[in-house]
Amino acid sequence: MTTKKLMEAYEDHILPTYDRFPIAIESGHGATLRDFEGKEYIDFSSGLGVNSIGYGNEKWLAAIRDQAGTLQHISNLFYTAPALELARRLNEATGMGGVFFGNSGAEANEGIIKLARKYSYEKYGEGRSSIVTLKGSFHGRTITTLKATGQEKFHNYFFPFTPGFRYAEAGSIESIVKALYGENSAGMNKCAAKEGSNDTDCCAVMIELIQGEGGVIPLDKGFVSELRALCDEMDLLLLVDEVQTGIGRTGSLFAFQQYGIIPDAVSFAKGIAGGLPMGGFMVGKALKNVLGPGTHATTFGGNPVCCAAALAVLDTLEEKVLSQVSEKGEYIKSAINKTDSPYIGGIRGLGLMLGIQIKGITHIELVKKLVSNGLICLTAGSDVVRFLPPLTISYEEIDRGLEVFIHTLEDVT
Ligand SMILES: Cc1ncc(COP(=O)(O)O)c(C=O)c1O
Known part of the structure; x- marks a missing residue:
């Protein structure tokens, strides 16, 4: 050839x-x-x-070979040891409360979007489903994650996109507050937003801590901690897309660990299984039961060979x-x-x-x-x-x- x-x-x-x-x-x-x-x-x-x-990498290859020879796949109707071990290690390393395994970054982001909408729906009912994302962001290529992406050039051809996304300037709390109140937000300020968690139609803010596709642009630490506080005050979920920044890429297992915040949910993919297709997300302890049986699933999620590969990645990072x-x-x-x-x-x-x-x-x-x-x-x-x-x-x-x-x-x- x-x-x-x-x-x-x-x-x-x-x-x-x-x-x-x-x-x-x-x-x-x-x-x-x-x-x-x-x-x-x-x-x-x-x-x-x-x-x-x-x-x-020899350790990674051996883990894949061993696991493929033992059990290459089984449905999520059964328990497997590699998925448990990987989830346990991710939870222990981050303090998060539970993991869902999927196949790609876009799918992982779809998962955390679903999490936020269901959390809010159960607590506040309909009408609080919008999500604010940042201009210049990139969140994936599905119909929903294209619309979550804060770049106009991605909002083309494939109409109608999933509704319910608004965009704010990266680094500006004022712009986030404005977006939380939609187009008619003139005059609203952070204090107005503080008064009640029901006075916005939004359920979450979604960010990349370093915008990757957008130009390798790190968010300011002060902005991120102010955003965390704003989300707490308004009962909005802070969703962090670590598809690109996660799994050691920035020098800590997840970038949020260097930002001094705990997200409500974090997506990951790319580097997790060292070259096998895998993605997923972790949620905070309080959100562990939001996605119950029958609400979210994927056939290949938690595939034992991918999990074994990911465990070899985590072992190697630790060395x-x-x-x-x-x-x-x-x-x-x-x-x-x-x-x-x-x-x-x-x-x-x-x-x-x-x-x-x-x-x-x-x-x-x-x-x-x-x-x-x-x-x-x-x-x-x-x-x-x-x-x-x-x-x-x-x-x-x-x-x-x-x-x-x-x-x-x-x-x-
Ligand atoms: C931050 C971020 N989110 C989501 C995605 C989409 O991931 P995937 O291509 O695995 O669906 C990417 C891909 O580049 C990304 O960088």
Whole structure:
């Protein structure tokens, strides 16, 4: 098989929904990928933040093999040990009260949206189902999570979208309060909002702590703690989408642990099973029984092989990997800050979720050049090159990747 043949056959058989690089990846090891022609690439993308412990991790492989040979799947009408062990470890590590396992990030976010609406419906009845999300956010590609996404360009073609989402400026409590009261909120202020939990038609506020697709934009800690307090005062659920920031990506198991808040629900996906499809969400102890039997389900949720893979990911993170994430992130930041390229406007982010602002050239063209020079990385927002390397990446691989980055920028004409 060659890249050319694969590309032609894709055109015949696969829907053209992605704009792909003209590269076919055959294998990977550590944080290094190899294409069908034998060319190597350093991977600063982890398959969009998924391959959290790199390629070919022996412990992960053994866990998958063992579990597939023991029991590959059973319905959620039965109990299994890997699902229990994974949920127990996630609850213990975060202080949350219960886990639901699903398959992807969008589906996980659908779950926490359902949780908030049911919580509010049972307590206050109909008419309190809207959710405020942030401008610039990204929450998924289903009809509901597209509408939850606070970017107009995603609200297209697929009408009618799920109603009940309003958008606020990231970082502004005033804007959140305004959105909580809808279009006719002129004159309302935080004090008005405080007076009663029933005077809004909203049940929740949903946020990413670092907007990933939106441009690697971290929320301000003060804003997040004020938002937590506002949600408490108004009995709104604070839903945190940690699909991209979760599972060690920012240097703690979940980013909310660095923000000093406890969300009412947290979604996760991407890195959880190290490359197998898995997502899910955790809820606070008080919300444990909101989604009772028959209210939420998915056939593959809690699949034993995915759970075994996720347990291997958690074990690996505990073996010094998690504690080195921030250090590696700082190492990359300082190397980028030392370059005096006129095309770099700064670097931001937490742990190994980093965004480099690009000026004077388009970030999309730059990423194309980087990939063809052997560094796989991502775009984000309107002008950002995003790095999401495997959390296990070695310093040697980081150096090789940075070398490609710096040389590529030097060659830009
Ligand atoms: C913050 C966030 N939420 C949700 C999603 C959607 O996840 P998935 O593609 O697994 O459905 C993504 C994907 O990039 C994401 O970054």
